Amino acid sequence: MLAEIVISGSGGQGVLVIGRLIAEAGFLEGQEVVWSPSYSAEKRGGTVSCMVTISTEKVGSLMITRPTIGIAMNHAAAIKLEPALKKDGWLLVNQAENGYQPARKDIHFLTVSANQLALELGSESTANIVALGALLSIHPVVSLDGVIKAMAQLFGSKILEMNKQALIKGSKSVKTKDEKI
Amino acid sequence: MSKKVLMVGNVAIAEGAVLAGCQAYFGYPITPQNEILEHLSKRLPELGRVFLQTESELAAISMVIGAGATGVRAMTSTSSPGFSLQQEGISYMAGAQIPGVIVNVMRGGPGLGNIGGAQGDYFQAVKGGGHGDYRIINLAPASVQEMMDLTMLAFELADKYRNPTFILVDGFLGQAMEPVIIRDAVTKFPAKPWAITGAKGRPKNLLDSFEMNPVNYPSRVKKLLDKYEIIRRNEVRFEGLLLEDAEIVVVAYGSASRSAMSAVKLARTDGIKAGLLRPITLFPFPEKALRELSLRIQAFLVAELSGGQMIEDVRLAVGLDCEVDLVNRYAGVPLPAEEILESLRGIALKQRKN
Amino acid sequence: MDKVIYTKPEAMEDRFTHYCPGCGHSTITRLIAEALDTLKIQEKAVCVSSIGCSVSSYYYFKCDGLEAAHGRAPAVATAIKRCRPELYPFTIQGDGDLAAIGTAETVHASARGENIVLFFVNNAIYGMTGGQMAPTTLVGMNSTSTPGGRKTDTAGYPIRVCEMLATLDGPAYITRVSLHNPANVRKAKKAIETAFRVQMAGLGLSLVEILSPCPISWKLEPTNALKFIEETMIKQYPLGDFKVIDGVKALIEGVNPCSPK
Ligand SMILES: Cc1ncc(C[n+]2csc(CCOP(=O)(O)OP(=O)(O)O)c2C)c(N)n1
Ligand code: SF4
Numbered sequence: 001m002l003a004e005i006v007i008s009g010s011g012g013q014g015v016l017v018i019g020r021l022i023a024e025a026g027f028l029e030g031q032e033v034v035w036s037p038s039y040s041a042e043k044r045g046g047t048v049s050c051m052v053t054i055s056t057e058k059v060g061s062l063m064i065t066r067p068t069i070g071i072a073m074n075h076a077a078a079i080k081l082e083p084a085l086k087k088d089g090w091l092l093v094n095q096a097e098n099g100y101q102p103a104r105k106d107i108h109f110l111t112v113s114a115n116q117l118a119l120e121l122g123s124e125s126t127a128n129i130v131a132l133g134a135l136l137s138i139h140p141v142v143s144l145d146g147v148i149k150a151m152a153q154l155f156g157s158k159i160l161e162m163n164k165q166a167l168i169k170g171s172k173s174v175k176t177k178d179e180k181i
Numbered sequence: 182m183s184k185k186v187l188m189v190g191n192v193a194i195a196e197g198a199v200l201a202g203c204q205a206y207f208g209y210p211i212t213p214q215n216e217i218l219e220h221l222s223k224r225l226p227e228l229g230r231v232f233l234q235t236e237s238e239l240a241a242i243s244m245v246i247g248a249g250a251t252g253v254r255a256m257t258s259t260s261s262p263g264f265s266l267q268q269e270g271i272s273y274m275a276g277a278q279i280p281g282v283i284v285n286v287m288r289g290g291p292g293l294g295n296i297g298g299a300q301g302d303y304f305q306a307v308k309g310g311g312h313g314d315y316r317i318i319n320l321a322p323a324s325v326q327e328m329m330d331l332t333m334l335a336f337e338l339a340d341k342y343r344n345p346t347f348i349l350v351d352g353f354l355g356q357a358m359e360p361v362i363i364r365d366a367v368t369k370f371p372a373k374p375w376a377i378t379g380a381k382g383r384p385k386n387l388l389d390s391f392e393m394n395p396v397n398y399p400s401r402v403k404k405l406l407d408k409y410e411i412i413r414r415n416e417v418r419f420e421g422l423l424l425e426d427a428e429i430v431v432v433a434y435g436s437a438s439r440s441a442m443s444a445v446k447l448a449r450t451d452g453i454k455a456g457l458l459r460p461i462t463l464f465p466f467p468e469k470a471l472r473e474l475s476l477r478i479q480a481f482l483v484a485e486l487s488g489g490q491m492i493e494d495v496r497l498a499v500g501l502d503c504e505v506d507l508v509n510r511y512a513g514v515p516l517p518a519e520e521i522l523e524s525l526r527g528i529a530l531k532q533r534k535n
Numbered sequence: 536m537d538k539v540i541y542t543k544p545e546a547m548e549d550r551f552t553h554y555c556p557g558c559g560h561s562t563i564t565r566l567i568a569e570a571l572d573t574l575k576i577q578e579k580a581v582c583v584s585s586i587g588c589s590v591s592s593y594y595y596f597k598c599d600g601l602e603a604a605h606g607r608a609p610a611v612a613t614a615i616k617r618c619r620p621e622l623y624p625f626t627i628q629g630d631g632d633l634a635a636i637g638t639a640e641t642v643h644a645s646a647r648g649e650n651i652v653l654f655f656v657n658n659a660i661y662g663m664t665g666g667q668m669a670p671t672t673l674v675g676m677n678s679t680s681t682p683g684g685r686k687t688d689t690a691g692y693p694i695r696v697c698e699m700l701a702t703l704d705g706p707a708y709i710t711r712v713s714l715h716n717p718a719n720v721r722k723a724k725k726a727i728e729t730a731f732r733v734q735m736a737g738l739g740l741s742l743v744e745i746l747s748p749c750p751i752s753w754k755l756e757p758t759n760a761l762k763f764i765e766e767t768m769i770k771q772y773p774l775g776d777f778k779v780i781d782g783v784k785a786l787i788e789g790v791n792p793c794s795p796k
Binding site: 020023024027032033034035036037059060061062063065066 | 187358359436439441442443444446515517518
């Protein structure tokens, strides 16, 4: 198995945390993992990205140029991520109904209203975890259990419970127009 | 049982230093190595060891001199612009034979450049950088695990040869996170009868590079040069991947070697017999291994994050009869595996035509 | 029976120095060695030399010694003290070393209040490199790089190191002494001793600025060089204490634990 995941969004959207949780969960499940912050020169506009490779074999390149999975926490990120994706790759976009529409037909496309769902739980700050839950329900690169274990390690007890709920809520929420699923 | 954890490269260097018994760290903030300074600002005082944020990299390297002279294991870390400032002290350390570890998490240059990872300080680190006739052992980790392991080794070699030792790594590895097996802490340290510990019950110890009598100076420098020869003979380290039947060999270190590793594997699925030689020590350079390969291989591809620096050493090692190509990125930009693969395809095509 | 009234200090090596005749560095070497004897700390003292005429000052003491790059002696001494608190590192630095190229190291070691001793040899000139302007060269004073005398419009003004550092909260003891006559040499000796005692008591950083003749670069007979200090230099660099924290006051006023009972 080789999953090359790029997560992208704007500062404050918890992009690095998503990456960190996937990496930690993969690690706990005995996979080879690499987490890297994005190297793009575009520091403008507060874009934040990170890359995670999960593999059964030793990982070579630290950087991912053609991801198999892209998580876009906003439209701008989706526009950047879509053309880079590998054929048959997965693009998850955080948005409300009728937002971003991918141009490519050779990728899988999912959406999640992560901010909306997180707000229903009490705070938009868990939108990143909702999005992660959504991805994992369709494409389990790591298990939900693994992520919960990772969260227990990384988060303080105060926010742990809310984040667990966010993960579960996200995992039950995926909207897709993708016939392949 | 040894513990395995996910760790950021820079933190692995810091923890490697702790495990190696580093008693004193001196540093000045600069991206992309700040995690080393920040981590040690907490760790070392907890252990009753010395941490000091200095007024400059000049002060930091001078403090490594002072600390190393007292016989304790000492370290500083910096990134390219700060490394330039430290060349002064490094030359003094080499001259006075004071051990110490200097970490350079390289970024884009020249000048202020940018904070992306790069390998543009190769010449400066490997060939000298400071003034005078000296050499520095250069260790080049290519994974977070190696950042810990080679940092530990750096302290050992610094003591063994009474010489400064570099960890030369690019910012991409410094910022990356990978699983690391935490090694056992070093408990045995070499005796240092030459150290500054107070002239009690023994003749006084002097540590300097200065020689007032010009007649004595050449023999003093000769001793250093002899030492570097021994290092050349004993301390070459490299790793080979799929070299046995390789027809094209990529030479790369640091994060470029990671991209190269991916590229070589992809090339193999394309039917191209590619291999990888990864220098772990940049000085001493694995010139003999390259030379031997050059007797049966016609093409080398150097992959590096600079305008082309290590390639000069590869050319020197393999001679004029071999083709040595360059695939590179510079100015703080990473080198994708696909780029290396393209170059390998190009070379393979040329070989088939010939 | 003959009585010995003057001899080489125990802590001083039995060898010629490389200093020019009439140079203040020689006197300072002797005074430091005497202090090491009086306080019985030669086995724990570490001489950190600087770059300048004091470059190999560690040759002349029977204590461990270490070389520092130009201006970096305070940083080197800092690390020695931090790593081996039982040692007593001291630096001997010229004005170029301490107040030009090493200003940052001097100011920051002072600001941190490192428990070290800095001996600052102010001869208002770059002695070793042949008499160029120093940061302490007086206005109008000749040097090989200020033909016709130092002019303020291009070369600015001399730095008063003690006054500047005394504004910091870090240092414990800052004083300026001079070598221009025996009475002042005795005061200098006292100040040097006090500086070591401050370190021994763990009170913090001491800086002893010593106005010191450089007859060679000043192009003066040694006696005239002393007169130059007395009549001209002191006007720019007044003698006295600039910072004496309470702990040091108590130390100076109290009974000297090392004096014979
Ligand atoms: C980095 C560096 N720059 C310049 C020099 C040359 N240099 C040697 S001593 C010196 C100045 C010495 O003057 P000072 O510190 O006043 O001491 P003095 O010789 O007067 O005692 C200089 C500039 C050097 N050794 N290193
Ligand atoms: S040049 Fe001046 S300071 Fe240097 S040794 Fe001679 S007299 Fe002393």
